[in-house]
Amino acid sequence: MPHHDDSRKLLIIEDDLGLAKQLGWHFLGMQVFTAAAVDSALAIVRAEQPQVILQDLGLPPDAQGVSEGFRCIEAILDIQPNSKILVMTGKSEEANALRAIGLGAIDFFHKPVDPDTLDLIVNRCFETHRLRAMNCRDHLMVDDLVGEIRTQNPEMMRICRSIKKLAGTEITCTLMGESGVGKDIFANAIHRHSPRKDRRFQAINCAAIPENLIESELFGYEKGAFTGAAKQTAGKIECADGGTLFLDEIGDMPLLLQTKLLRFLQQRTIQRVGSTHDIAVDVRVVCATNKRLKSMVSEGSFREDLYYRICEFEVEIPPLRARGGDRLILADYFLAQTIDKYHLVDMQGFSAAARAALLTYDWPGNVRELESKIKTAAVMSDNPLITLDDLNLEGVAGTEATEVSDGCVNGSVSLREARKLAEVSAITSALDKASNITEAAKILKISRPTLYDMMTKYQLEQPG
Numbered sequence: 001m002p003h004h005d006d007s008r009k010l011l012i013i014e015d016d017l018g019l020a021k022q023l024g025w026h027f028l029g030m031q032v033f034t035a036a037a038v039d040s041a042l043a044i045v046r047a048e049q050p051q052v053i054l055q056d057l058g059l060p061p062d063a064q065g066v067s068e069g070f071r072c073i074e075a076i077l078d079i080q081p082n083s084k085i086l087v088m089t090g091k092s093e094e095a096n097a098l099r100a101i102g103l104g105a106i107d108f109f110h111k112p113v114d115p116d117t118l119d120l121i122v123n124r125c126f127e128t129h130r131l132r133a134m135n136c137r138d139h140l141m142v143d144d145l146v147g148e149i150r151t152q153n154p155e156m157m158r159i160c161r162s163i164k165k166l167a168g169t170e171i172t173c174t175l176m177g178e179s180g181v182g183k184d185i186f187a188n189a190i191h192r193h194s195p196r197k198d199r200r201f202q203a204i205n206c207a208a209i210p211e212n213l214i215e216s217e218l219f220g221y222e223k224g225a226f227t228g229a230a231k232q233t234a235g236k237i238e239c240a241d242g243g244t245l246f247l248d249e250i251g252d253m254p255l256l257l258q259t260k261l262l263r264f265l266q267q268r269t270i271q272r273v274g275s276t277h278d279i280a281v282d283v284r285v286v287c288a289t290n291k292r293l294k295s296m297v298s299e300g301s302f303r304e305d306l307y308y309r310i311c312e313f314e315v316e317i318p319p320l321r322a323r324g325g326d327r328l329i330l331a332d333y334f335l336a337q338t339i340d341k342y343h344l345v346d347m348q349g350f351s352a353a354a355r356a357a358l359l360t361y362d363w364p365g366n367v368r369e370l371e372s373k374i375k376t377a378a379v380m381s382d383n384p385l386i387t388l389d390d391l392n393l394e395g396v397a398g399t400e401a402t403e404v405s406d407g408c409v410n411g412s413v414s415l416r417e418a419r420k421l422a423e424v425s426a427i428t429s430a431l432d433k434a435s436n437i438t439e440a441a442k443i444l445k446i447s448r449p450t451l452y453d454m455m456t457k458y459q460l461e462q463p464g
C-alpha cells in the first residue's frame with residue numbers, strides 16, 4: 001500500500017473516463033480529483049487548489065481539436081499561476097504540446113505513458129511546486145520588506161535584505177544603477193523602513209534644477225540675498241529636518257555645490273544664501289546616480305572626499321536584463337495594475353511570442369521601459385492576449401500570427417517561437433534557483449558549455 005500524502009493534490013482532466021479512472025488508481029498515494037471538461041476542472045481548481053494537473057488537450061466540446069485544452073491551461077494559470085500543468089498528447093502532437101508549454105504548461109508526455117516515467121514526472125512537478133512556493137514565500141517576505149518592489153531574483157533579494165538592514169541605521173548610502181532600475185523606489189523604501197518614516201522624505205533631482213538655482217533650492221536664502229529674493233525662504237535640506245533627504249542624480253551636481261554639500265555632510269549645519277548664520281539640520285542622506293562616480297573622481301568632475309562621504313554604503317542595482325525571470329514577474333504585475341486601473345475586463349495576459357520577447361529583449365530603459373510598454377500595450381491591444389506587435393519593442397520584428405476570437409486563441413505560434421520560449425523559461429528559472437552556472441546546468445541536465453551557448457544565444461545573464 002503506497003504511503004498516503006493528503007497534502008499532494010492531483011487533478012486529472014481527461015474526457016476518456018476509462019483512462020481517467022486508470023490514472024486515478026495509479027496515484028492512490030495522493031488526493032486525486034477528476035474532471036472531464038473545462039468548467040468542472042476550473043471549479044475543482046478553485047475549490048481544491050491542486051498543485052499538479054494532468055491534462056488532455058482534446059476536451060469537449062472540441063474533443064478532436066485543442067482549443068478547449070488551451071483555454072483550460074490559460075484559465076487554470078489565471079486562477080492559480082503556480083499550478084504545474086502536465087499535458088497529455090498523442091504522438092503526432094509535438095507542436096501543440098510545445099504551444100501548451102508556451103502558454104505555461106510545465107511539461108508534456110505522450111499517451112500511452114509508461115507508469116514509471118509518469119511517476120517521475122509527476123513527483124518532479126510536486127517538488128518544483130514546493131520549491132516555487134517556498135521561493136514565493138521568500139518573495140512575499142522581501143515584498144513586505146520593501147513595499148512595492150517586485151522580485152524573485154537572488155541578487156535583488158540580497159539587495160532588499162541589505163536595504164532593510166541599512167534602513168535602521170544613519171549610514172549615508174548611494175544607490176547606483178542605470179536609469180529606470182528602481183533607485184527611487186529603493187530610496188523611498190530606506191525611508192519607510194527607517195525610524196524617520198513619519199517625518200518628511202525630501203527628494204531633489206540635482207539634474208533637473210538649473211545650476212544657478214541649485215544652491216538656493218538646497219540651502220534656502222535670506223530676504224534680499226539676490227534679485228527676486230523677496231522673503232526669507234528655507235531650502236530643501238532644512239525642510240527635510242528630522243526626515244530623509246534624497247539627492248537624486250548626485251553625479252550631476254556642479255563642482256562648486258559639491259564643496260558646499262560636503263561641508264554640510266561633515267558639519268550637519270547649513271547657511272542660507274545671504275547669511276553667515278549656521279543652522280543645525282538633522283537629516284539622513286540617501287543619494288542615487290546613473291553615472292560612474294569613481295570615473296568622475298578620476299576625471300576630476302566629482303570630489304573624491306564627497307564620494308567617500310556619500311558612499312559609506314554603495315548599492316549597485318542590476319539592470320533588468322540581468323534579472324532573469326523578474327521580467328515576467330514585473331510584466332504580470334504591471335499588467336495586473338493596468339487591468340485594474342482601466343477595468344480591462346477582457347485582457348487575459350500575454351501571447352507566447354510576447355512572453356518570449358519579454359524574456360529576451362534587452363530593456364535598455366529597464367523597469368521604467370517595461371512598465372510603460374506593458375501599460376501602453378494593454379490599453380491599445382485589440383486582443384485578449386497582448387501580442388508581440390502590441391509590445392512594439394525596438395528591433396524586435398512582429399512575427400506572430402495570433403488570431404483571436406471569442407476569447408480563444410485560434411492562431412498558432414510558430415514551433416520555433418514555442419521552443420525558444422520553453423528554453424528561455426527553463427533556463428531563466430534554473431538560473432534564478434541556482435547560485436552558479438554549474439548548478440543551473442545540473443538542474444537543466446545539460447553540460448555547462450551547452451548552457452553557456454544557450455545563454456549567449458538568448459542573451460541571458462549569469463546569476464550574481
Ligand SMILES: Nc1ncnc2c1ncn2[C@@H]1O[C@H](COP(=O)(O)OP(=O)(O)OP(=O)(O)O)[C@@H](O)[C@H]1O
Pocket residue numbers: 148149150151177178179180181182183184185186248289290330367368371
Ligand atoms: N522591482 C520593482 N518592482 C516594482 N516596480 C518597480 C521596480 N523597480 C522599478 N519599478 C518602477 O519602475 C519605474 C522606474 O523606477 P525608478 O524611478 O525607481 O528608477 P530609477 O532607477 O530611479 O530611474 P532614474 O535613474 O531615471 O531616476 C517606477 O515607476 C517604479 O515604481
